[in-house]
Amino acid sequence: QSVLTQPPSVSAAPGQRVTISCSGISYTIGNDFVSWYQQFPGTAPTLLIYDTYKRPSGIPDRFSGSRSGTSATLRITGLQTGDGADYYCGIWDAGRGAVFGGGTKLTVL
Amino acid sequence: EVELVQSGPEVKKPGEALRISCEASGYSFSRYWIGWVRQMPGKGLEWMGSIYPYDSDVRYSPSFQGHITISADKSSSTAYLHWSTLEASDTAMYFCARHVYCNDGVCHTTDNWGQGTLVTVSS
Numbered sequence: 001q002s003v004l005t006q007p008p009s010v011s012a013a014p015g016q017r018v019t020i021s022c023s024g025i026s027y028t029i030g031n032d033f034v035s036w037y038q039q040f041p042g043t044a045p046t047l048l049i050y051d052t053y054k055r056p057s058g059i060p061d062r063f064s065g066s067r068s069g070t071s072a073t074l075r076i077t078g079l080q081t082g083d084g085a086d087y088y089c090g091i092w093d094a095g096r097g098a099v100f101g102g103g104t105k106l107t108v109l
Numbered sequence: 110e111v112e113l114v115q116s117g118p119e120v121k122k123p124g125e126a127l128r129i130s131c132e133a134s135g136y137s138f139s140r141y142w143i144g145w146v147r148q149m150p151g152k153g154l155e156w157m158g159s160i161y162p163y164d165s166d167v168r169y170s171p172s173f174q175g176h177i178t179i180s181a182d183k184s185s186s187t188a189y190l191h192w193s194t195l196e197a198s199d200t201a202m203y204f205c206a207r208h209v210y211c212n213d214g215v216c217h218t219t220d221n222w223g224q225g226t227l228v229t230v231s232s
Contacts, residue, residue, distance in 0.1 A: 035218040037154075044204055044225055045154065050218035051210075088154055094215050097170055098144065098156035098208075 004089055004101035011107040016079050020104045022089030023071040034072040036065055037088045039103075045088065049074060076106075084108045111135040113143075113205050113223035120229045121195050128191040129226045131205030138186035139163040142208040142216055145179060145190045148225075149201040159208060159216075160188060168214050195230045202227050 005023045012018040025034065034052045037045035047056050049065035052072060064075045076083055089101040116130040133143065144159030158169035162181035169179070178191040188205055202225045210217035 033215075033217045037219075039154075044222035045206075046222070047218060047220050050220070056220065090154070090219070092208075092216050092218075097159070097168055098146075098216070098219070100146075100154040100156065103153040 003096075003099055004091065006087075006089060006101040006104045008102070009105045009107065011109055012079050013109045014079050014081055017075065017077045018079060018106065019076075020074045020087050020089075020106070021071055022073070022101045025067070025070050025072060025091055026093070033092045034065065034067060035090045036063075036072075036074045037090060039086045039088065041086075048087075079108050081108050111207065111221045113207065113221055115203075115205060115223040115226045118227040118229070120231070122232055123195055123197055123230055125195050125230075126191070126193050127195055127228065128189050129203060129228065131188045131190075131223050133186045133188070133207070136207075138181075139183050142211050142214070143181065143188045144206050144208055144219065145177075145188075146204045146206055146222075147173075147201045148204065154204075157190070157203075159214075161211075161214070162188070166214065195228075197230050197232075199228060200230045 036049040038048050039045040048063050052067050053065045062077050066073050087104045112134045114132045139162045142159045142161050145157040147155045157173045158179045160167045160179045160181050181188045204225050205223040206219040207221045208216035209220045
């Protein structure tokens with residue numbers, strides 16, 4: 001059982017906005033190392049967001065990240081059918097190493 | 110371009126040993142932490158451990174410590190994941206991945222992933 005909690009599934013229609021939460025994050029001063037990954041079935045994860053809100057080059061600005069208290073949120077706007085995938089949050093904890101959330105399956109209706 | 114290429118699928122019996130590999134290219138292999146992540150069938154991602162090839166500093170997840178060994182060969186820019194005794198519960202997809210923005214073993218994120226190696230352990 002993951003120490004980071006995500007909803008098992010979310011769904012929305014094309015063109016709409018969806019948010020995926022990740023709770024249970026213990027932040028320390030200067031540690032905003034929340035990442036989000038997208039994974040399609042049978043493929044490796046890809047990095048969508050790092051340091052809570054930063055996007056690697058090539059990731060569209062439809063994907064954004066934020067945090068509030070002990071939770072982080074991934075927001076996807078202008079949903080496309082190709083966004084249907086599993087999404088994982090992840091942090092790096094000095095005591096436990098890399099920790100991932102349980103994953104959220106996004107269905108684009 | 111950063112690329113991590115993993116070895117092919119494996120089918121093994123319980124009790125057998127196994128080593129899978131991850132060959133890196135496109136960056137200075139020695140200077141980046143590289144880790145291994147397990148994904149059991151239909152399940153989520155689990156970090157197993159990581160190595161800093163420059164000095165072979167290895168950090169293991171408590172969940173996997175003692176059951177696996179992570180190593181790296183700087184001369185071939187290759188990281189390895191080794192089991193001396195496989196169990197049926199080791200059946201999973203295994204990914205290697207590069208960590209970035211690290212300081213003393215604490216990293217900001219994981220930016221590049223290998224394609225995965227499927228390991229099946231069955232009698």
